[in-house]
Amino acid sequence: MEPLLRSIPLGLKNMIMSTDVSDLRSSCAALDLHFSTSLLFGQLLEQLVNTFQSSCAKDASVTLKSKLDGNTALKISKHAEALSAYTKALRFAPYSSKEEDKLLLATVFVNRASILHKLKQYEAALRDCGRAIDVYPSYSKAWYRRSRIKFDVNNLEGAVVDMKEALLHEKTGSGLKQIENEIAFMETKLTTRSLPSDITTQLDLELKTIQREGLPDVQRLRLHWSDERGWDLYTTEQLDIGSLIFQEQAYAAIVLKSNRDTHCHYCFEVLPVDPVGCCRCAIPMYCSESCRDQATAMPVTQSLNLDENHKSEVKISESPPVKVHGEHIHECGGCAWSAVLPTEAVLAARILFRITQRAGILDNDRSPKVPGDTPCTEDRSDRQYYLTRIRMIDSLCSNFDKLSSNDKLEMHVLGVIVAHCIQQSSNSFMVYGTKSAAEVASKLVLLIAQTRVNAMAIYRMSSPEEDLNSTAGMAFCTVEQVKVAQGLFLLGSSLNHSCVPNVHASFKLRCLFIQSVSTISAGSSLELCYGPQVGHMSHMERKNTLQERYSFTCKCSACARVSSSDLFLRSFRCTKQGCMGVVLRPDLCDFHLTYSERLPPAVDEEFISEEHGCGDSSFGNFSKLPRVYPGSCDQSLGRTCVSEKDFQAFTYTYVQKDAVPDTDFIESEFTKLMARYKTDGRCPDCGSPVDVETAQEIANTALSQLQSLVEAAVSNRRCFY
Numbered sequence: 001m002e003p004l005l006r007s008i009p010l011g012l013k014n015m016i017m018s019t020d021v022s023d024l025r026s027s028c029a030a031l032d033l034h035f036s037t038s039l040l041f042g043q044l045l046e047q048l049v050n051t052f053q054s055s056c057a058k059d060a061s062v063t064l065k066s067k068l069d070g071n072t073a074l075k076i077s078k079h080a081e082a083l084s085a086y087t088k089a090l091r092f093a094p095y096s097s098k099e100e101d102k103l104l105l106a107t108v109f110v111n112r113a114s115i116l117h118k119l120k121q122y123e124a125a126l127r128d129c130g131r132a133i134d135v136y137p138s139y140s141k142a143w144y145r146r147s148r149i150k151f152d153v154n155n156l157e158g159a160v161v162d163m164k165e166a167l168l169h170e171k172t173g174s175g176l177k178q179i180e181n182e183i184a185f186m187e188t189k190l191t192t193r194s195l196p197s198d199i200t201t202q203l204d205l206e207l208k209t210i211q212r213e214g215l216p217d218v219q220r221l222r223l224h225w226s227d228e229r230g231w232d233l234y235t236t237e238q239l240d241i242g243s244l245i246f247q248e249q250a251y252a253a254i255v256l257k258s259n260r261d262t263h264c265h266y267c268f269e270v271l272p273v274d275p276v277g278c279c280r281c282a283i284p285m286y287c288s289e290s291c292r293d294q295a296t297a298m299p300v301t302q303s304l305n306l307d308e309n310h311k312s313e314v315k316i317s318e319s320p321p322v323k324v325h326g327e328h329i330h331e332c333g334g335c336a337w338s339a340v341l342p343t344e345a346v347l348a349a350r351i352l353f354r355i356t357q358r359a360g361i362l363d364n365d366r367s368p369k370v371p372g373d374t375p376c377t378e379d380r381s382d383r384q385y386y387l388t389r390i391r392m393i394d395s396l397c398s399n400f401d402k403l404s405s406n407d408k409l410e411m412h413v414l415g416v417i418v419a420h421c422i423q424q425s426s427n428s429f430m431v432y433g434t435k436s437a438a439e440v441a442s443k444l445v446l447l448i449a450q451t452r453v454n455a456m457a458i459y460r461m462s463s464p465e466e467d468l469n470s471t472a473g474m475a476f477c478t479v480e481q482v483k484v485a486q487g488l489f490l491l492g493s494s495l496n497h498s499c500v501p502n503v504h505a506s507f508k509l510r511c512l513f514i515q516s517v518s519t520i521s522a523g524s525s526l527e528l529c530y531g532p533q534v535g536h537m538s539h540m541e542r543k544n545t546l547q548e549r550y551s552f553t554c555k556c557s558a559c560a561r562v563s564s565s566d567l568f569l570r571s572f573r574c575t576k577q578g579c580m581g582v583v584l585r586p587d588l589c590d591f592h593l594t595y596s597e598r599l600p601p602a603v604d605e606e607f608i609s610e611e612h613g614c615g616d617s618s619f620g621n622f623s624k625l626p627r628v629y630p631g632s633c634d635q636s637l638g639r640t641c642v643s644e645k646d647f648q649a650f651t652y653t654y655v656q657k658d659a660v661p662d663t664d665f666i667e668s669e670f671t672k673l674m675a676r677y678k679t680d681g682r683c684p685d686c687g688s689p690v691d692v693e694t695a696q697e698i699a700n701t702a703l704s705q706l707q708s709l710v711e712a713a714v715s716n717r718r719c720f721y
């Protein structure tokens, strides 16, 4: 990416960096034209779309090597190692109608089943045997293994049936002898024992089913437009605390690169011990065939009939099953682009894929924003509903014009790369109509920007890792929230941010659940926290985080007034042992600055700074501020010390007054308090010099050490209680 960025001529760079959303077509066309003669771009594209060079292409030699690794590990009882080697072997195993490919696949499934059997993971072991039988029905060892597992779970009848099937397919003399002995032994058992229930019959019931896409209940929700915050979702009815306001399936979603080997690429749950891979490429892992089929919009049986070059996929793609979006299929086929490009670019491609799949066309001109009070869904008949939703993609805000010039440039390069990757991937079936790569790229650039602003992080609670080499089981005590995927939820993305949110988001499979965390009165906006929250971060940190991450300045109710937590978050105790003095950080004045601009100039002339005015315009009317505040510009003057008594008196009044106190009250109290102190950098109680920056550094170091300890403890995942 870096060399490609460097290769862009300065004039073109400047044009792209200063482009706005209405110029995207011309800026993308100019970049596309430049890349069309660039050797570097051609080479990169070749790497991204060439199935033969790709690291994610299916490769029987990797399967054979991993299978051998698994066998070696098994011999020395390294079960966990053997299991992951066989899973890797399956990941790379080609799915084709060739005899040798089918046999290889079936062999590895049976090998993995043997380990799972040893580990008493009966359900998973039975599933793997079933997979082997589906792929290669005359593979005796698959029937044999399944019979042994059924025997161990007391399904003696099933065990005998499978063993007899194994006998039918066995070709070696010694094998036949062994199977006959097994049948005789099992039949004796069968006549002497009454049988408990069959675990295998329960399996089907227990198999996870993914919720079908349902329409959220949005009857009581409306969208409202304001120039300050764009679209805002509000309720027409009062909502009680804890109400489920709506639930919504992801429009498009993608697992994070860091979770590719641990979570299902479709439902994002933790992978079981017997994950299944994609039939065409070696990247995605799914928890079940059901997830795989939904991600690729193709049943396994069809996958097995693919010829070597996967050409038949094109036929399937011409008539994708209704209601199944198969978001992985268009980017799959053994080429690397979707595996190596940044997640947000691949997610944007998935969104584009879905738009074209639904609408049948790619059209940039649809639906300009219409500010006003608009119901989210007027007509919920299927077609109209989806048209409304597609229209909403165009109306998702991108904050494009507020992006940094480097972000704009990077998004342009990604947009052009992805547009070409999609067009050159052998199995791509996006419908572009008459659109050129540059036009597709301009749509992608906008989608990447929209994805950045609107996509939500999908979280999972971490679940216990089983110790596969121990059959004794283990106690588990660490539970943590892990960010596993990124998804776009159309209705969810109309929720604005607040640093004191009134709704909470949670996820199950690919579904978003929005619940109220307080009583929300009719007509109020539903506000979610995008991350920075009062009590966790100071006003300045919240402001910077939102600006950096989402390119907007927060206009929520909490940022429109002083929050008591800011005071606590930005203060230190004097570091001298036994001293109770409290030292406030210089940047505590950040919120003071915000408010003082709205108030009459500071009254006490003694504290008006003349000599320390730094001329930094970001500090607004700096010369009118009390002298105690210039610490933010000049650190040597920035020690604002307050005696414990005053601090307590102030915070007491503050907290007692109201949890979200009256701004003017706080402002005047705070100004009065600050005005009593000089910036001499000393603790007011003991007179020791106080270095707030050093104190902050010490606190940060201690925090990161603590964090490392927690991480070490979590990764160890052992706790005895």
Ligand SMILES: C[S@@+](CC[C@H](N)C(=O)[O-])C[C@H]1O[C@@H](n2cnc3c(N)ncnc32)[C@H](O)[C@@H]1O
Residues within 6 Å of the ligand: 228, 229, 230, 231, 232, 395, 396, 397, 399, 453, 454, 493, 494, 495, 496, 497, 498, 550, 551, 552, 553, 554, 555, 556
């Ligand atoms: C996920 S969208 C929310 C819906 C958005 N208002 C719209 O019109 O599509 C996030 C964007 O909404 C705007 N926004 C959200 N919360 C805001 C807030 N508290 N203050 C100002 N703008 C906000 C910002 O432009 C932000 O990038």
